[in-house]
Amino acid sequence: MSQPNVVKSQSQLLQKEMIRRNYDRITSGQSKVSSTFVPGNLNELLMCFDIANNLPEINAIQNAMRKKSGDMITDAERSGHSEDVCTYVKADIGMMAKGNVAPNGKPFPDPDMLLLSYTGCFTFMKWFELLREQYQCPTVMLHVPYAADGKPTKNMRDYIVRQLKEEVIPTMEKVSGIKFDIDRLREYLRKSAIAENDLVWMLEQSKRKPSPIDCYFGGVYYMGPIFTAFRGTDEAIEYYKLLRAEIEQRIELGLCAQTPEGDMPEEKYRLVVEGPPNWTSFRDFWQMFYEMGAVVVASTYTKVGGVYDYDDFRHDPDHPLESLADYCLGVYTNRNLPTRVDMLARNVKEYEADGLLINSIKSCNSFSAGQLVMMREVEKMTGKPGAFIETDLVDPRYFSAANVKNRLESYFQMIDQKRRAGGSASAA
């Protein structure tokens, strides 16, 4: 997003500043630092121990958007990582090989601990094995059971709470030298819930026609603070208030979704999107949608850190550890295929979308496995057509603009054709 003519809102500028401050904190050497992952992260708990939260996937994304990930990936491949390995991992390994410089230009310190919350991605475990080998620091794994039957059980919840009590919290106490204070946690969770309410309000505004926001490309920005190092902070509350005010104003003015090219002039297609975006050509990718008049009204990627709107989850100060457990269990990739299908089908119906578009990621099995079946099921349940495109997370070699554009154009024209035919006998 370095092009000079990007249109940015106040909330985007605020978020940029928040991210910068967090990187400054991480690289300051003044705070203890934990590396951890986005899905189901335990930010509020880390805050209880004044530990800074460093997220390797976000670093990979930052590097991709700055066009740096390609070299990092080839570096990692040179050091022995295969072509098919998750490109977030390879970008991270490559970044370490290149001096481990943070986006603010300062070197990352070695982490003081690795907190692995295992939520539906097996690669996370392998990734942190590599980092543990590199940094030789305390590593704690929170094992989150896969919700194979659709709904998490009480046993699963108890199992996570026990791990928090017996493994995670004692490690954090040891690393930070700070004693755990459950009331401090309650206070952070209370703040989380306030921001989360505004966040869910935001997600639901794209039910409007036209939608004032894009919930995939734009959604990435809107989800940023809640999924990263800011959930539980006053800054997050402030951010979502500002975002809400901006969206309310857009609604009042009847504006279509905001994009880097400016407000979308007309909303021609409404889509639900499954899968992460491509980061190396993020703006070009978004621009294709903009040019074709397509807005994403709901996406599963905006549920990747945690799911709030499907079963009304909010962090609960009255049940602090249990609510952390529920948050981890509810992560999108920790849900079984029928639940993901149901979520998508409900989105298509409730957001009155023209159909489901899947962006299948070459190097991400936790998202990609089963996606074709999901597409067929959602088509059956909604009667709306699906489409499938293939790109990658942060490997620029796997984004073929011509191919993606070709499929998108075909899909939108297919929707047009269906609209025109409207069940009549005319083919074109």
Add this chain to the structure above:
Amino acid sequence: MRTFIGIDLGSTTTKAVLMDENRQVLGRGITNSRSNYDVAARVSKQESKIAARFTLFKNALGSGGDAELLLADLERNFRLEQFLSELKQLEETCYNYLDHERFKDLKGPLREALDSVFKTITAEAPEIYAPGAERKSDFFRDIAGSRFMNLAESVGKQSGLSFDVLLNVYDKSIIDIESMVSSDEAVSAQLLNGLSRAMREVEGVEFTEAEAQQALEKVLALELEESYVVGTGYGRVRLPFPKEHIRSEILCHGLGAHMMFPNTRTVLDIGGQDTKGIQVDENGIVVNFQMNDRCAAGCGRYLGYIADEMNIGLHELGPIAMKATKATRINSTCTVFAGAELRDRMAMGENRADILAGLHRAIMLRAMSIISRSGGVTDEFTFTGGVAKNEAAVKELRQLIFENYGEKTINISAESIYTGALGGASFAHSAVH
């Protein structure tokens, strides 16, 4: 008269289909895509108009009086006329290049050598287009090019000129010739000249030359108004058309296949650089599709590379593969590795026909995977694109469909290469009606 034209800009060839007010196809045109899509679009469009004039002429002649005989002769003689006039242009262009800095010192001998080459090709031309003569390609570039190369080598030797210099003059000139599109007037003259030649040659027709000429002149006087033109194919963004005149090739292939075979539900299209599995409903509307991502493994271009590696023509691959006694197992359909794969099997002592059979099977296995991801094979199944012309590919496809989906009706049109353009023309028609 109002006409509706679809142009399919492929990576290898560009096709055009012209239809009338009643959605009847009047003409089809094809040309090699070159590196210039604008010209390719204009040439294919002109070719489709020429074909349309043939159709209209045929209609004017009616079915009696051995019109078929005359038409076949006219077609051949028209192509000869067309070839001769392009050859003339090529010759003139070559001469003009002789004043170029690079060639001017050798102008005299070069002019002499070129004279001799072009004289010989001109003299050979009637033979190239003689009844029953086989041509490896119908594109001017291919026919004139191969003759030029053959002759330039010996003529060059005799006059002490290097082959490279002659080739260089040709290379520069052919690019200019390929960028030219025949005017309607030039086409009319070629058709009339062709008719005179045909009338001299053909025997047993009941028309007089004057009658035939009058009928042809009437057809030539008819204006073929381009009421709406739709572009499709990979090069479509390069077309000088407004956005609404451009359709995705997936939709065009779906609709085109439906028009050729109205019961079509599944379409497989294998083109130069992509393979598409398309599901259509009873109206030819696409309901689902899958295509190869990022890489062109197992597409038409793969066969092109194989043919180049074997030093044979693309159209010879199928017939050789049909002679196989078994199919050598080949897993990779990567176009880049095609040569290595081939040499490896040859080195292992495998027979050429068996290797080719294996390659065709590998392509079809990949296509089957794309079809299955698009939703499988539903009766009826239509195979389109350039590869549908390859009998070995078709044989493997039939077998794989039977093995995976049981007995299904498999449609392959002789005009399958025009499927996308046909869909485009139909979209053009619908845009106005």
